């Protein structure tokens with residue numbers, strides 16, 4: 055599939071309902087469909103919105119008196135003047151069944167507060183940062199990978215992304231490929247980011263859940279790196295509930311401790327939100 059459209063506000067459709075009080079109303083500037091289950095989109099950024107790279111916001115559509123809001127990780131970095139999101143499409147999902155139909159010029163609404171645990175300040179300093187993701191759980195890492203703070207704090211970053219099918223890996227592949235050419239952070243990222251992806255259902259060059267790949271040691275031999283060690287490494291985890299549980303258990307088994315902004319430590323976890 056992989057269709058992309060660019061800004062053309064001429065075709066903006068009228069709002070169906072008034073914008074609720076205390077929410078931002080922003081305009082869609084681009085939409086890109088990856089598969090029949092995944093798409094990304096960018097909207098204008100409210101001037102007063104401040105957030106940390108890795109955080110999420112609540113977004114919705116102005117299509118009801120009381121619109122449905124769902125949590126979405128912001129996939130763009132804190133310095134960007136647009137906001138990017140990476141979303142699943144659920145045919146009967148209260149929000150995504152409609153959100154997947156958005157076009158350039160449409161309005162997306164957003165609550166004004168951002169929050170989240172996947173922020174570099176919730177981790178103590180270390181040498182390597184491992185970002186473990188499945189599906190749309192890659193979104194907060196798309197933000198962090200484009201933020202200079204990440205490279206100030208860590209020398210090496212390894213992003214893992216596991217999906218059912220090959221086409222679902224495209225977003226992450228494009229993200230990492232574009233990092234080195236990025237005029238703003240390309241110099242910082244050169245040679246410091248490694249993408250490690252796998253599929254679990256469709257045949258590909260590397261198959262298996264990340265837990266199995268780490269558990270068997272294949273992860274380390276494929277990348278030719280030392281084993282995960284709380285002395286030198288930090289871990290961020292985002293994806294499906296079961297993956298979070300299993301990777302958290304794995305990390306704790308290796309001696310990692312869960313951190314927060316109040317008590318920074320060696321790993322942090324956040325569920326990838328599904329609308």
Ligand code: A2P
Nearest residue numbers: 188189216217218254263264265294296297300
């Ligand atoms: P699998 O296909 O074996 O279930 P989903 O699309 O359902 O959100 O899943 C995204 C990816 O996360 C899939 O590749 C899925 O593998 C994988 N996954 C699901 N549960 C776990 C788990 N407990 N540990 C590691 N990976 C998991």
